[in-house]
Amino acid sequence: MTMAAATPSPDKLVAELRARALALGFGSFGITPADARPDLPEKLATAIDAGWHGDMDWMAETAERRGSPNALWPQARSIILLGYNYGPTSDPLAILGEKSLGSISVYARNRDYHEIIKGKLKELAGLLARRSGAEVKVFVDTAPLMEKPLAEAAGLGWQGKHTVLVSREFGSWLFLGAIMTSAELPEDKPHAESCGKCTRCLDICPTKAFPAPFQLDARRCLAYLSVEHKGQIPLEFRTPMGNRIYGCDDCLAVCPWNKFASVSREAKLRAREDLERPTLADLARLDDDGFRTLFAGSPVKRIGHARFLRNVLIGIGNSGDDSLKPLVEAQLEAQDPLVRGVAIWALRRLDPARADSLALAYSARESDSSVKSEWTVDIS
Structure with a gap:
């Protein structure tokens, strides 16, 4: 037995x-x-x-x-x-x-x-x-x-x-x-808050997303806006977004406790080399299939190609790189209004005169009111 x-x-x-x-x-x-x-x-x-x-x-x-x-x-x-x-x-x-x-x-x-x-x-x-x-x-x-x-x-x-x-x-x-x-297991003691007087994580936030310590307003958070938010990035947050095309690590990265972080390779995920320093130009050239291929198995894939391009075009608009203008202009004809709208903003940032020369023609045939407004809204 x-x-x-x-x-x-x-x-x-x-x-x-x-x-x-x-x-x-x-x-x-x-x-x-x-x-x-x-x-x-x-x-x-x-x-x-x-x-x-x-x-x-x-x-x-x-x-x-x-x-x-x-x-x-x-x-x-x-x-x-x-x-x-x-x-x-x-x-x-x-x-x-x-x-x-x-x-x-x-x-x-x-x-x-x-x-x-x-x-x-x-x-x-x-x-x-x-x-x-x-x-x-x-x-x-x-x-x-x-x-x-x-x-x-x-x-x-x-x-x-x-x-x-x-x-x-x-x-x-x-x-x-x-x-x-459902098992009752021996409990561990809770950890006391140990931030002290440090406010580095609050001070570095580019959009002032913390109403007070220990409080986060996601509506102002670049991590939320670039990943969870399905609509257009509000105008006031586009310039602070810089070249952050997916998420934001600012408040995490400045935490003084990071200096004690383990460097054990066995206990950490290794970043893919092709996702550590991608160029905005290469990312802007991705079509939907290319996007899905590059980000297969990555959480980036979940936001979809249109929202990803939205973020990349904001990065390009903030780059100051005139050589990227053709990539921006190509997206003025994009099927998704989310992409068309932010492409207008990016072009106006890179070359206001060129944007003014295209505004009348593109605006006349634009059916989406939010996209049309991008040609005239104050972006200063």
Whole structure:
């Protein structure tokens, strides 16, 4: 007769899970009770009432579940939070001074982190389920679960003044994942906020997206505008956007805690070389198929070719490079009004006289009122 394996004690089980998480490449591991943050509904309501979520309507639609893990899954007793280091090996802000290049946020320079982290979380969750018999659910930024404050409660770090989780070991460079379980596991102590008087992350923001420390208005955030926002980039943010064509790393990159970040290659994602220093010219020449090919497996692909071109054309408009004008003029005939509109802005930035000479003809046959207005709006 085969005897069933004995269920390990909670402490032994957690030790086994920690060891396996480390072997899978996770740099941080912590556990918090599912009800550890009763303050979340009020904090979330404050942000939504202020409109800081922009057009991310799903945040308001899922607010009840997002504010409480047990509203999302009533059976949850503990949540395991894990961090995966993706810190860069060089200063990601240096490229902002090279106007002919496009800056892609560090997290998007490799495979989509959802796919990388999810497989590892499933393996760890499977181990937990087998060893404890408990139910498990895995989350990687794909469900209404507020990973950052829960990671703070689990001792992985603290939410900095830029609202991103900060770790003593990895600075601001952690992908977060969560495993919810019906098992009651020993909890870790929450991490105290350790920003002190530092305001570097607030001071560097090119669009002043922080109404106050620890608060973020996504409507002014270049990371949100270039990635999540589906419409035209508001005029006031186009020049500050510079050559940031996907995301914005400014507030993360200046965090002083980054100097303690691990440099272990085994625990980090390596950036694709072709996404570290792409030229705006090459990116502007991509058609839809070329875009899909270049960004296959990358989170950049999710925004689609039109929104990507919108961002690239803003970069070109801010480049001051007259040699890029033919690429801009070619997009004046683009099928998508999002692209046509920002192409007008880019041309007016590079060569106002040339734009004036084309305005009458193009404006006369333009059917989209928002695009037509780009020929005359004040861009000074």
